Amino acid sequence: MTFDEAITDSDRFAKRHLLLGNGFSIACRADIFHYGSLYAQADFSNVPEVQAVFEALGTQDFEAAIRALENAARILPAYVPHGAVAIAKMQEHAAALKEILVQTIAGNHPNIPPDIADEKFWACRRFLANFLAGPKAGCVFTLNYDLLLYWTLMHGDMPSGEPIPLTKNDGFGNDEDEPDAEYVVWQGETNAHSASIMFLHGALHLFDSGKELLKYTWIRKGIPLVEQAREAIARNAYPLFVAEGTSAQKKSKIRHNAYLYQGFKQLTANLQQGRHCVFIYGHSLAANDDHILVRIGRGHFRKLYVGIYGDPDTEDNQRIMKRAQELAAMRHERWPLEVSFYDAASANVWGGP
Structure with missing residues (x-):
């Protein structure tokens, strides 16, 4: 089906959630x-x-x-x-x-948001509105490390169009001991339950200081986020990344970081909601992310929509479709999972060519 048809079909559910894979970023800048x-x-x-x-x-x-x-x-x-x-x-x-x-x-990485055309951000905001605006708004979970999702959430809408009120709480806020600091800090599990954006594998702008998780921002420091990340890496201060080889290793690292584990628990909790549905965009359902995917098979939500890019009969797409059905087969008979596939290109996540 087309993406619009999938969205229409999903209107029968209380909430829509979105899981993003690297195809989200590739669709914007495959050259990077x-x-x-x-x-x-x-x-x-x-x-x-x-x-x-x-x-x-x-x-x-x-x-x-x-x-x-x-x-x-x-x-x-x-x-x-x-x-x-x-x-x-x-x-x-x-x-x-x-x-x-x-x-x-x-x-x-692109240096600053203006390196990407406004039209791309506006198109992406319209796409995200299906999951972060209106009565069906749920959560967006991303497995990507880059800043494209964050930039899109911070970007303004088309001047001549209707504003898109995306919910963009990511669980970060002022440091109570240093409210004027050049960064914001993760507010901890207590204040994170209302977060609608979770970077499940970390990201370029998230740094573990040892005592707390910092989020670099442009507005407080006036230095582009990518430049801040590069400066930190040059000092051997690496952003919070989950780049382990296997699913088990990724899960182990996630369990040892409060922010990552809270995101993992939040994903799991939402997948247990019987009246919710989940869309996957830009992910190959590869085994090295089984720590995430198995939660789908063990969940209670009723409908999974999986984006397929290009010819569905290719070997890769057939494997993705087979894997999605395997996840559905994991379900207990009380919580059957229906799987549908949609044409990922028809979502026009970043607009036209």
């Missing part, structure tokens, strides 16, 4: 956010051996390479009793790849 683009821009000069890992796997997917290195480091002792040096090097290179991924995203 596609793994192939990131790989081409990455600097592997300090760990040149890792390029052989990508080549051996036949991929440019950073998470796949990280997962392979970490798995190999666990397996190697069974075959090479005296391979401690190689094991340590694999673990070191897996950690280095995570940092290279962060550095590459920050280094190639």
Whole structure:
């Protein structure tokens, strides 16, 4: 079905929620956010051996390479009793790849919102209004690290059009000890239940200071967020990122961070609502995000709408559709899950060409 048809069909549910994958960012700037683009821009000069890992796997997917290195480091002792040096090097290179991924995203990210046409932001705000405005407004959960969603929420509407009142509470606010600080802080679990935007895997503008989670803002510091992130990374202060290789490793990191775990719990709680529905846009339903996807299979909500980009008969799309049906098959008979697929291109998330 078309996206509009899916939205019409979903009117029978009390709330709509949205889960965003990397296809959301790729649809805006494929030249930057596609793994192939990131790989081409990455600097592997300090760990040149890792390029052989990508080549051996036949991929440019950073998470796949990280997962392979970490798995190999666990397996190697069974075959090479005296391979401690190689094991340590694999673990070191897996950690280095995570940092290279962060550095590459920050280094190639659009500098400021005006680098993206207003028309794209306006189109995206209209898309998000299906989930963050009106009586059906639910939550938007994103697995992306970049700033595109945040920029869209902060962007103004078309001057000649009707304003779009998006709910954009992300759980951050003034530091009660430093209300005039150049950043805002996560308000903690108590004040986070009303949040409608959650970065499930962290993001470029979220930094863990050790005692609290900070959100960098442009309005308080007057310095573009990407520039702030780059300056921090140059000081070896890395943003909150979940770039682990496997789903189990991602889940472990999420459980050890209060903000990430609250987002995970909030997602889970909403998936338990029998009168809600969920849309997925830009996600391949890959196994390395099973810590998220399995919650769909264990949920109580009644309808899942999955975006399919391009020919539905391609191998990748057939795999996505099969995986979605597998999630539905996990359901208890009391809470059956209906799955429909919509044409992702028809959502016009970032407008026309």
